[in-house]
Amino acid sequence: MLFRLSQTLTDRYSRTFARTVRATYRQDEAYASTPLGRLWLWTALVLLVMLPLLLPPYPMYVVVLIAIASIGALGLHLLVGGAGQISLGHAAFLGIGAYTASHLAGPLAAVGILLGGVLAGLIGIVLGLPSLRIKGTYLAIATLALQFLADYVFKRWEAVTGGIRGRTLPPAEFLGISMPNADALWYLVLLFAIPLFFYAKRLLSSRAGRLWYAVRDNDLSARLSGVDLTRAKLTAFAISAFYAGIAGGLLANLYKSITPDNFVLTFSIQYLAMVIVGGAGTVLGAVLGATFIVLIPEVLNAIVGAFGPQFAPSFAAWRNVVFGALILLFLILEPLGLVGLWGRIRDYFRTWPLPY
């Protein structure tokens, strides 16, 4: 009797909270298969929409930065963690998106951002071409070439990019609503981010994801399983660049002024760091990685600021050291990234209160 009761209780518990019991294949493939999971998803979405009401302006600005970086990082995740290719030219795609958006700004902002993504995607296919022949470090160097080429074009093609002085943008407008600050722009960012995130998750869990993972894990047996390597790699590059282009367009509308200095190599490397710290190949990793990389300098700044202005110069140098050390520590202690950490916490509660 007592046994029956405890059995019912644990069964109910796992059906409601944990994902251990899945009766059908359909449940197995759903985004959020438990009632709690669905509740959590909806709460998160509502919270996202309400965020500007809850946060003061500067933190909100940082949150918008994080969201934009997440979109860009997500694109790189699909490429690096998904298809196992590497790109040091991600900033170039952000730049392409940003400059395109700068020409279609104001009331046309949404169109400009979308077009920037598409344009970046097309150029992404070109960047993907070397990947058909070379791999790993060599590919990284090949993509570096695009980064430098883009930098040169951004500086010299003054008619389009405004040269080193760059371009300024009027405040974005969407459906007649002006978005002069981060609070308002947040909704435009969400409008792009939410569909892009669900799309990426869908891609990774369907055919595209399988093709990419297959290319990443074993290109020989991918071919003999009927995978067209050329197409799989090029779609990965195109999609990755598309996401970066969108992120670039949003960034341009946030900064309202862009110069070539916004899209240098350091920026590409920062995005790679987001991917690695976040844990390559997952959607959640993109958000966590972007949060970490954007937030840590802000937090360090705040700490330096708290000590008073007289310490600022000596601390400023140490800030980067601490930042670098944190990334290193991460790689050593948690190679799966923040996602790995999250996964272990979740696994713990999935079977709680039993240890196994």
Place this chain on the structure above:
Amino acid sequence: MTPILEAHDLSLSFRGVRALNGVSFAVNPGDFFAIIGPNGAGKTSLLNVLSGLYRPQRGRVRFLGEDLSGVSPQERARRGLGRTFQNLELFRGMSVLDNVKLGAELAVGAYGALTPDARKEWAIRRWAEEVLDYLHLSPLRHKHAGALPYGLQKRVEVARALAGKPKVLLLDEPMAGLSLEEKQDLARFLLDARREWGVTLVLVEHDLKAVLELSTGVLVMSYGEVLYLGEPGGVRDNPRVTEAYLGRSA
């Protein structure tokens, strides 16, 4: 009966080494065709030529009556020429289910990768589950393929290949390194697949006993040459085969 897979006068050399020298044979639909021979006989090279990884200098391969010269490996796979490897070539970072699903796309039908199609995806999942169930892999579906023990990885590789419903499945030493029970299981799965799904099997194997018991046709190779081609019963009595395996008697 018209052969389903036909090799005609295949020759392949790497610089000075002649890996294949005028190899010809034909496999009929429903055959269990075994390729045996000592180490370095050119068996794996032959499979690689058949699946399109190597381009022979001379000769041609016909599959389903069509010449395969210039057809890419991935296209051969789509036409129904499956393949497994001697050294495991699984997608180690993918789950068992995803490995099998990738194979299942060949059977169920692919769709544009960037436009996820829930119905197709669904059909792929159902067929993949059927194959998993068939090979007794269902409980492992969410495990990472690379984390499984060797014998199970081999079975996953066979599952991935079978999920594509190949017309001909090329298996490179599927039984090597397996325990007796695992060998028996695998042999049963393969025979069942042949009977129920009509898969023609071509396998390279070292286990002579298994080959002689199971196969319907045997090709014996040594140093890239065909020593024997025919019924399994005739292998033991063939003087050239005995010589290649045991050496000339003094």
